[in-house]
Amino acid sequence: MKIGIAGGGAFGTALAVALALDGNQIQLWARSASAVAEMQRTRSNPKLPGVDLSQNINISAALDPLFACDTVLLAIPAQTLPAFLTTHMDRLDGKNLVACCKGIDLKRMTGPASTIRDLVPGAVPAMLTGPSFAADIARGLPTALTLACADDEMGAILQTALSTTSLRIYRTTDTVGAELGGALKNVMAIASGIAIGARLGESARAALITRGFPEMQRLALALGAQTDTLSGLSGFGDLVLTCTSEGSRNYRYGLALGTGAEFDQNTTVEGAATARAVRQLADELDIDMPICTVVADLTDNKTDVTTALNTLLSRPLKEE
CATH class of the missing domain: 3.40.50.720 (NAD(P)-binding Rossmann-like Domain)
Incomplete structure (x- = not known):
């Protein structure tokens, strides 16, 4: 070959x-x-x-x-x-x-x-x-x-x-599950970078990763993905890596958003575009995607970090 x-x-x-x-x-x-x-x-x-x-x-x-x-x-x-x-x-x-x-x-x-x-x-x-x-x-x-x-x-x-x-x-x-796992984890990596950049701490990042994973699953399953795929390397495995390492461009972009620092505009950040796509898909399919929506609004300059974080923290209390 x-x-x-x-x-x-x-x-x-x-x-x-x-x-x-x-x-x-x-x-x-x-x-x-x-x-x-x-x-x-x-x-x-x-x-x-x-x-x-x-x-x-x-x-x-x-x-x-x-x-x-x-x-x-x-x-x-x-x-x-x-x-x-x-x-x-x-x-x-x-x-x-x-x-x-x-x-x-x-x-x-x-x-x-x-x-x-x-x-x-x-x-x-x-x-x-x-x-x-x-x-x-x-x-x-x-x-x-x-x-x-x-x-x-x-x-x-x-x-x-x-x-x-x-x-x-x-x-x-399962090509749908593989492509969505790889795409959606980039959005969560941006959110994790924001949390650390805004000095919310490691516990907040862990909470974002934990709540972000079922958010990924909700959209992926609605679009025809298999549950096991999202739990594997292309979903959960990639999520853990990119949400915890500065080797991830999406995570570094989130860090810059969280600290208010400049970010190299020549660096490809796929998660920013993906967040906007997810916001549209979530609206069309009536799926609750709060983390992705907040990240999309931030990358579109529709909100600021403080307001975005308050939006997530003020969501109604519910069962896990």
Whole structure:
């Protein structure tokens, strides 16, 4: 199986490094020709300091080598994924397309695997998700991920192809649960960062994580996900990681909101867009999503941190 990776950021590059360790030839595509030239020259990516790119990784800004692969990992932001798929749908037709991004498309209101299914109907859509930081993957540290593919036979093939000595891949056919678990945990990570940034303490963060998880489940189950998926790596596992570590961009964004600090506008924060999508879905489906709604209002500048926290703390008392 020829494996290509679309996206030369930290996560796409980390996957290339991990997959190349076992001797696989990996095609890595990045949009910026200048960034590609620098990566070719130094055999490194500045977003992954101290990590060498082996000669098994062919780095290119040209799309032809990428489209020559029968399996393409899509490590590009969820909000730009539809444009990429639409632009190249003819050349992606018939391929195994594995989404490696997490979020809900604001225009289509779908997760990455569903977006692939809708825009490239001749492809096999799949989702690779779970508790993982690019730096850990690139350094060869043990990482467990979920590979979701509705076609279980192809899912098993992809599971074998993407598993390495450091990447342990678990398989499911529940693509909806996998994509929603990965998307919704980013919103909770922002909320957790806000709690710590506002100096509410570790106990408040634990409460947010605990109450945030059933909130995730309510929406996911309403949209057809399976309960076990949300309780696994792509849901609860990813939730714990991103809500407790500054390695998470969404958590760092929440910290900035909580402290009133500036945040790098060039950093992709999928949870901000996801929160707005969730607020709309929750309204349409009449589902109570207080944490997601507050985060959406904050990222839209419709409220401030103090008011948002008071809104959550003043909710009616009820049974757990």
